Amino acid sequence: MSNIKIWPVEEMVQEDEFTDRVELLRELDHWVAAIQRMAASSTALIAPRRIGKTVFLDRLVNTVFFKPEYKVAPFYFKMTREKRTLRKFLLEYATTFYRQYLAYCEQDPVLFRNTNVDLECLVKLKAGSAAGALALERAAIFLDRYNRGNDENALHHWDALIREPEELASFTDTRVAVIIDEFQDMQLCVYDMPKELMDSKDRSDGYGAIRLANTYDRQSQSRKAPMLVAGSAVTMVFKTVMGGPLGGRFDCMYIKPLSVPDGAALLHTALKYYASPEQTVTPELALYASTQVGGHPYYLYSLATSKCSGKSFKSEEEINRVIRYEIENGKIYGFWRTHFDNNRELINQDDDTELGKKIIYYFTRYNNQPVDTKAIADKLGVEKKAVAKKIDKLYAADLVYRSAEKFYSFNDICLMRFIKFVYEQDLEGVDEVDLSQQGLINTMKGKFLEMVAEVSMLKFNHEQLPAAWFSAGSGKAEKVEVPLFQYVRTQTVKASASPAYQLDVLGKDPEEERVWLCECKYTRKPMGIAQVEKLEAAAEVFRQQQDEEGLPVPEIRFWLISTGGFTEEVRELVHSREDLYASDYEGINNIFKAFGGNYSIPLFAENDRE
Structure with a gap:
């Protein structure tokens, strides 16, 4: 039993089932660490439904909890849609905060997750740390005031409680990361009234609820206890944090599907x-x-x-x-049937129901692209404003998103296929929408090796890897230390008097003022010296571009990746140069598996890739 790892949050997936998210997890780990030096701003995580947001937050809390050197306690509150009075919510929120803060100070994951410990039991515990002792002292003060209070002074009590993370962070050496999941539900589920009055009327859709999220206007600006909020209603979360009293106080981060x-x-x-x-x-x-x-x-x-x-x-x-x-x-x-039913008023109820169905149906042409309202209007022979009005409703129903004042459909081919299945059979005289993914499959085959390199590089963190994985049999003996890259991406480079070059993958190492430039060949043919010369020419243009833009010219490492191996000439060159790495099929496979790949990189049929 002593070997069993106890996590502060029980995750909903197997430990090795958690896949990817390394870059985002690392970024938010840095966000938590920065709270100690008051360098982190409140942030909202924006993600479509079922993208793995809560699983990600669980893993984040489990990661930073066991880093006492950060001196930042994670306060993780999962908002539910249970209808309750503000007085009841007060006790729930306060108990969770004081219990979790104390648990972090004492590094006790069992206490963090033990919801059976109520506030009366908590204040009887002993703390081994000064921060924990102060938390217990303030919890006792809260409990005494709560027991003497009632529904009428609940709002004043809440205004004081909401400042507690920042107050404790000010009086101790342990700051707080206020992490709230389903933040938008704070606008709909808590009522500043006695339970009898709350139950006496229809409170559907949050009628009469106190807009509790708005009360975080001061807390969201805190540098000692900033907020990280998330929710499954994208549009509602965005409106909550970007408008009203919270407007301008939150940065936004987006969770995308997996690579x-x-x-x-x-x-x-x-x-x-x-x-x-x-x-x-x-x-x-x-x-x-x-x-x-x-x-x-x-x-x-x-x-x-x-x-x-x-x-x-x-x-x-x-x-x-x-x-x-x-x-x-x-x-x-x-999942989507329920979502459509829950948003029936926005999705299906139009002055002209058939027109509404047709607009939604044609909307499926624009998977992750700007929705062309004029093209849809011309196709259906209606006014553009009728289409625009419907797209606004789809936005409110979280079926499209808005960026730079344009509407885009979410990158969700299964949603598109669901819409086609639901509406196409009911519509006559409309052109069939083709949602074939074959073009994407062919593109994926061409880009796959670049994606493998990019996914692996994003997970590098100063590991010492066998030189054989980077030398393609050329005989290099020393290990290769891979850096923690600031960013990894495909990039086009061009100087004022040069042609443009497409770099398959570029990784920026901020600590060493160094970049890695990768050339990837997903073929069965060995990579020859011509590809090396092409990469070096691109590197020279990159240097010129940096110089012309007044940026420092970094040191460059070259990484050749070829599933077909390399010619003898290239292997000799790799052996003679310290700035040149080369990974053949076995090498890149080992690297991919070392950083989470649980299958071998496939070699498609020979006529698929030349």
């Missing part, structure tokens, strides 16, 4: 836990499935647990059959 390689890794893991032993999938077909659902973690989980009769992942046709079942009958269908 295609990480989605494939998740499917492998999910099948291991949730499917029968004979339910396996090859690396090639796992990538196909991940592409078909856009790397969406919930959809991949739905495939792994699908009740589709005769479920199999042994061919593209079988995978398509399981996906279709899930969209038309399974969990994906149930």
Whole structure:
């Protein structure tokens, strides 16, 4: 029993089922660490439903809890939609805060998660730290005031309680990260009135609720106890933190679906836990499935647990059959059907219901693209403002998002297919919308190795890796230390008097003023000296561009990646230069697996890639 790791938050997935999110987790880990030096601003996590937001927050809290050197206590409050009075909510919120703060100070994960410890029990505990002792003292003061109070002074009591994280952070050496999930529900579920009055009227849709999120206007500006808030209603969260009393106080961060390689890794893991032993999938077909659902973690989980009769992942046709079942009958269908029903007034009720259906149907043409209201209006022969009005309703229903004053559909091919399934059969005289992913599949094959390199580089953190993985048999003996990159991305470079070059992957190492430039070849043919010369020419243009823009010219490391290996000439060059790495199929496979890949990089049929 002593070897069992107790986490402060019980996660909803297996430990190795948590996939990717390394870059975002690292960024928020840095955000927590920066609170101690008062350098972190309140932030809102924006993510579509079922993208893994709560799982991510659970992992974040479990990560930073065991870093007492940060001296930042995570206060993690999961808001629920239970209707309650402000007085009842006061006690719930205060108990959670004081218990979790004390648990961090004492490094006691069992206390952090033990919701059976009420405030009266908590104040009887002893603390071994000065910060913990002060928290218990202030908890006792709160409890005494609470027991003497009533519904009438609950709001004044709340105004004092909401400042407690900052107060404790001011009087001790332990600051606070105020983390609230489903933040938007604070506007709908708490009532500043006696329970009898709350229960006496219809309180549906938050009628009569106190807009509790607005009361964080002071707290959201705190540097000693800043906030990290998230929610599953994208538009509502965005409006809550960007408008009204909270306007301008929050930075925004976006959680996207997984990358295609990480989605494939998740499917492998999910099948291991949730499917029968004979339910396996090859690396090639796992990538196909991940592409078909856009790397969406919930959809991949739905495939792994699908009740589709005769479920199999042994061919593209079988995978398509399981996906279709899930969209038309399974969990994906149930999820979106419920969402549409909950937003029926916004989605289905129009002056012209048929027109509304047609607009939504044609909207599926714009997966993760700006929605062209004029094109839809011309196609349907209606006024542009009628289309715009409907798109506004879809935005309010979290079916589109807004950026730079344009509406975009979420990057969600399964949502598009659900819409097509629901509406196409009811509409006559409309053109069929093609949602084929074959073009994306072909693009994915061409870009896959670059994606593998990028995903792996994002997870580097000063590890010492075997030189053989970076020398393609050229004989280098020393280990290679991989840096913690500030960013990793594809980049085009061009100087004033040069052609433009596309760098497959560029990684910026801020500590050493160094960049890694990668050239990736996903072929069965060895990479020759011509590709090396091309990369060096691109590097020279990169240096010129930096100089012309008045930026420091960093040191450059070159990384060649080729599934077909390298010519003897290239291997000799790699052996002779310290700034040149080369990873063949075995090398990049080892690197990919060392940083979370649970399958071998596939080699597609020879006629797929030349």
